[in-house]
Amino acid sequence: MASWRIFLSMLALFAASVLSAHPAAAAPQILALVASNGIATPLTCQNGTCEAELSSFCLQQTRATPTLGTVYHAVAPADLTLSVEKADGTVRRVPFGDRLSLTAKRGSTSVKASLAQSAVAGFGNAKLSILVAKRVSLIPEAVPGDKNPLSKQEIAIATSSLRALGSRVVDRGDSRIAAARATNQLINAISDPAQAETAAGRKDVWDRITAYKAPFGIGNFWANQTIKGCASRPAGTPMRQCLREWHDFLMRDLNDDYWDHAQAGS
Numbered sequence: 001m002a003s004w005r006i007f008l009s010m011l012a013l014f015a016a017s018v019l020s021a022h023p024a025a026a027a028p029q030i031l032a033l034v035a036s037n038g039i040a041t042p043l044t045c046q047n048g049t050c051e052a053e054l055s056s057f058c059l060q061q062t063r064a065t066p067t068l069g070t071v072y073h074a075v076a077p078a079d080l081t082l083s084v085e086k087a088d089g090t091v092r093r094v095p096f097g098d099r100l101s102l103t104a105k106r107g108s109t110s111v112k113a114s115l116a117q118s119a120v121a122g123f124g125n126a127k128l129s130i131l132v133a134k135r136v137s138l139i140p141e142a143v144p145g146d147k148n149p150l151s152k153q154e155i156a157i158a159t160s161s162l163r164a165l166g167s168r169v170v171d172r173g174d175s176r177i178a179a180a181r182a183t184n185q186l187i188n189a190i191s192d193p194a195q196a197e198t199a200a201g202r203k204d205v206w207d208r209i210t211a212y213k214a215p216f217g218i219g220n221f222w223a224n225q226t227i228k229g230c231a232s233r234p235a236g237t238p239m240r241q242c243l244r245e246w247h248d249f250l251m252r253d254l255n256d257d258y259w260d261h262a263q264a265g266s
Helices: 002-019 116-124 152-159 159-169 175-189 198-210 220-229 239-264
Strands: 031-033 045-046 049-056 071-074 082-086 091-095 101-104 110-116 125-130 136-140
Touching: 002 031, 002 175, 002 239, 031 159, 045 116, 049 116, 049 125, 049 239, 091 175, 110 116, 110 239, 136 152, 175 220, 198 220, 220 239
Parallel strands: none
Antiparallel strands: 031 049, 031 136, 045 049, 049 110, 071 101, 071 136, 082 091, 082 125, 101 110
């Protein structure tokens, strides 16, 4: 139970940071997607839609945190690539960013990428995943009548110098970003939430992310610690929810570091 108490204390800090977030304003924050660094995020296709959750952070502290479902567009859609792995192990990379729908999933820490299952039907039973290039920025869709829209200068600064800073502080961060990447892999590997509540189901989730042969490094260790911590939680908290809360805490902690550097002018 000690590990669960550590989780609770960390999540309490996360909750406090959410409550103190900037109040709702007009245009929300410009976001950055965490670079894949070779670790593709698997798409889950069911009920006519293929979806994946992508780790993200905000580039603008003074703008409001996006609400659930806020629509975003990649500044350079070609930086989002579909990885298609066939049964024989061969891999194709297909530009697909202009066909992905991107919406805020959980504030500034996670973005949902989705597309119609019919759009990838031609790939058969291949493993489908998304690769995010370095320094990807997302702009919120403009809303008619917005009294405080993003200015061209604001967008230019956020997607250039601030995004470069985000790459140095967050994308190439310490063990926290490795843990966040690996935890997000676990989240995306859970296609059946009920299955993840059993030991056999958790092993299946672990096997699915390691089957991608990605160079997790230290992230592998932290993902293992995270799933063990969530497995020891008291009854009532679903596994995927626990993983999401831990992932979001890590991303917000890294985002705080980025804001400190931005304010210091580094």
